[in-house]
Amino acid sequence: MNESRTWDALARRYDTIVRVFAQSYPAIRERLAQDLDGRARVLEIAAGTGQFTLDIARVATRVVATDISPRMIERLSVAVDEADVENVEAETMSAYQLDAERGSFDAVFCANALHVMEHPERALREFARVLAPDGLLVAPTFLHGVDGARRALSRALSVVSPFVAHTRFSEGTLRALVERSGFMVERCEQLPGLFPIGYLVATVSVKQDQVRDRGPARPQS
Ligand SMILES: C[S@@+](CC[C@H](N)C(=O)[O-])C[C@H]1O[C@@H](n2cnc3c(N)ncnc32)[C@H](O)[C@@H]1O
DSSP: OHHHHHHHHHGGGHHHHGGGGGGGHHHHHHHHHHHTTTOSEEEEESOTTTTTHHHHHHHSSEEEEEESOHHHHHHHHHHHHHHTOSSEEEEEOOTTSOSSOTTOEEEEEEOSOTTTOSOHHHHHHHHHHHEEEEEEEEEEEEOTTSSHHHHHHHHHHHHHSSOOOSSOOOHHHHHHHHHHTTEEEEEEEEEOSSSOEEEEEEEEOHHHHHHHHHSOSSOOO
16 A cells, blocks of 8 residues: 555645645536435545545435545544534545445546556556446546646656656546546546646446456456
8 A cells, every 4th residue: 555655644734735726626516516416325536535525425325435545534534523424434445456346336436536546547447346337437637638838847746746646647548548447438528727627427338347247356466
C-alpha cells in the first residue's frame, strides 16, 4: 500500500489544499445527485475526506465509502458521524483489490482519483467486476493533459507539491482507458477549472460481462 503513505501524510491538510482545484466540485455535486438518484448500493472509491460522500448519501440508499489511506478514512468517518448520517459505511480499501463480491453494487463513484493512481486500468477492471450488469460508473477525473499549458503546470506541480498526476489525461485518453477496461462510455462532459474535469459516466460493456461470467472471482495478482 505504497500509495497510502503519501495520502496519509496529506489527510489533515487535504480539505484546505483541495480548494485550489475545486472550482467544479459544485457542478460535480449537481450531476451526481441526478446520476446516482435512487441507486440502492453505491461504492465510492478514493473518497478521501468525503468531499462527495454526504451528497451521495442524500440520494442513494446505501453508500460504502472507501479509500486506500486510513487517515483519509478517519477524517471521512468523523464527517459522517458529525452529519449523523446512517446509510454510510467507511472502509480502508485499495481500488486494485476491492473487498466486494462480483456484481454487488449498482453504482461505482470515483472522483478525482484515476489520474493519481499508479495503475488506473487495474482499478477500472475491479470496478467492472463489482458492478451489477446494469450498474453505472461515475468517474469525474482531472484532465491534466488537456493542453500544453496544463501539461506544463501539472509537471511543475508534481515537483513542488504532493499532488502528482501519474496520468495526464485528455478527454480522449480518459475515454479510451475506460473503454478498454470493460466499459462503454455514455457521456463525458468537460467542467471548467484550473484543471478541467472530465465528468465521465459509463456502463459495463457486454464484452466485459461475458469475461466476468467466465473469469475468476478476483484478479490473480
Ligand atoms: C485527489 S484525492 C480525491 C479525494 C476525493 N474523491 C475528492 O474528490 O476530493 C485522491 C484520493 O485517492 C486515494 N487513492 C490513491 N490511490 C488509491 C488507490 N490505489 N486505491 C484507493 N484510493 C486511492 C487517495 O488516498 C486520495 O484520498
